[in-house]
Amino acid sequence: MKSFALVITLLVFGLSCGSRNIKYMPHDVADSLDFEFKVSEWSKPNSNCPPNCDCDNQGFVNCSRLHLTKIPDLPKQTSNVDLSINDFHSLPDDSFAGLTNLSQVDLSENYLTDNGLAEHCFRSADHLLILYIGANNLTQIPTKLPKNISLLSIAAGQVLSIDFKENKYLNLQILQLQYNKIQNLPTNLAKNAPNLLELDVSFNNLTDLSVHSTMLKGLTKLRVLNFRFNKFHVIPKNIPDSLQDLDLVGNPIKVIQSHAFAHLPKLIDISIWQSSLTTIEDFAFQGLHNLIMLELNDCHITSSLTNNTLIGLSSVLDIDISFSNISSVEAGAFAELSTLQTVWLNDNPFRTLPNGLFSKSFLPSIYMIYLWGDNWICDCNLKWLKIYQENSSVIQDPHLMKCKEPAALAGKTWDAITSDQFVC
Template identity: 30%
Template sequence: MMVVKDSKAAYLYFIFILQIVGMATQNCPSPCYCNEYFEVFCNNTGISEIPRGIPKEAILLDLGGNKIKKIPYGTLNGLVNLIGIGLGNLGFSGHEIEAGALNLPNLTEVDLSFNKYKMVPPNLPKSMSTMYFSNNPIEVLDARSFDDYSSLEYIDMSNCNVTHIKPNTFDALVNVDIMHFAFTKLTNAGIPDAAFAKNKKLNYLNLRFNKLTRLLKGLPSSLESIEYIGNPIKEIPSNAFLDVPNLKTLGFMNSSLTKMNDNAFAGLEKLELLDFMSAAIISPITNNTFKGLTSLETITLDDNHIPSIDIGAFRDFKILTSLRLSGNNLTTLNKGVLDSKFIPNLNTLFIDFNPWHCDCHLRWLREKVGNASYVIEDPNLIVCHGPEKVAGKSWNELKPEDFVCN
């Protein structure tokens, strides 16, 4: 950022900015809007062809939401600074972009979202690194869909109708880093086991709210984040993630997950975040369920049906600070589960909305309210379901001596 202290210099700088804004405004073709950042917005203006006189300094051109029928070759010639172009919601479905029309030296971002494509179109710039393709009715990704676009680093195909990915479809994408397939219609039968195997730079894979019933196989070891949120996956087998040892975040929120087998997360020593909020876990947490997760900083287990937790289940959580167990089927908890030798940095514990049986076996935990190295959040929401004498009472109404065995 430029800092101007001298008043005369400040005045000259102000005039300079006005001149830039003035040039941008004067050179702006009607009915478009141009700003001082050399961004040209012609979107949703009702035009049926690309306006003439687009400033040669333009770095962004948005033509979306209009009645433009095609992008002719030569129409954009001279826009040598253009980095991004918006062609969304134009009703394009096939060959409306003429060969060479987008061959501009610096054009790397193309937005084709909200169109009617049933295939990845030809004639896109080979230098393209970012492709927005969400909300198109494409159903099948053919083996040669991306052969001409090996420079792609970012692809968003969310909210498309994709049901099948053919073998070798992504093989040409040797530079891809981020891929979004959220809210599509992918099933395990529609994804070959090695669909992403050659994407050696793939870092983030978004598969939210598809129809996957099991984890994908043959993923590249480069992956650091994968989202299975909202999929009907019911089980995580043992050793399920050995092919992705660099994972840092893993999400199963709002899924149908009911069971995590022992050693399910073996090999994930770098995992930092694990999210199971509002899944459907009914299996106990054993002392081998989370074995090896030595880098875990955050785990979310709220709103499941977990019935019990073994001593030592959290023994590898050396740097974990927050533990969320709200909304499960826990009736009691052994003191050893939260032993500081297992989770020495714990500072926040959430255990509300469980059917606690508040007898002498749970007294130790009530004694921790306001008297521990960690905070037990919302004691007014921690309600006893038994024994009968204390049933329906919250922990802020009860004292430790009320937790008795008959």
């Protein structure tokens, strides 16, 4: 029993230590790494481990939550050190001298300031690839970063601008600056980090004027761009056509104009939920032949889904337009979406839907449709949908679909009635 408790304790410890690192890894990088936790490697304490820290035999050192004010003497074989949630206010030059295997450092949630970071604090960390330094008091990006840095996270801070000065970081692929106070994107980001793959500037103060023609120009490898909860009123135009994932959640965008994404043909995922969206113009998604996921839920759409609204989404698998105030859908709205598998239309004020809307003739791959709501007019005009629900498992959770009319069926859920009762 004692050994079992030890295993559980170590597993929990290992997962809590590694969760931050796994969370921010790009999918293709994370998939190539082995995060298997080996309890046996913790069975014997490392004799060089700093006091009160925990070390394993693979070079990981956990010195988190110890109220440290200076970096302890770390074992020479250290490759990954967690120094988060301590009391660091400054880092001197060559803070990581002698650690030739060091590839990852977590300094997040301390009290570091711009003046507290010596210009050459990372000078001896030539092999450092991953740096977490968010949730401090930094207002700018550190002047001299490790030359081989590939992931830089300065999330949840006081950063006002993205300024790498004249420094070039050719290996920088992931830049995380969410939850800061950034108002503009730099004009020379492609010069500083030409191989950037992912840029997260969500929860900042970016506006339509923050992205003009030169700001992201040259980032020809950019795949993921997170603009979540900024202040954009229109879909940004000056974005590299290499982009695959665009997140505009929570922005005050009211209209998705016709051909709004024509300049981004490689997009796979678009998220614009929880926005101020009221109108989706016809042909808004024309040209997005590679799009797989479209998320437009939690909006205030007053326009209908017409036969032309979703034209162009020839590869889409999932569409979520739930909780979005849509009251009507034309019969051919999904007619061109032969690959569609799942559609969320639940919690919209639908009263009825046109016959054949989900016809297998143009939706051969559909297997889940969500239509929860309590506003249905359960009469002969909707009998086709009830028959569809009875004869297949595609319509999900009929117990969450409730009739409002006629009076004889008012308040009854679809799992408790039959198609014979849908009469005029």
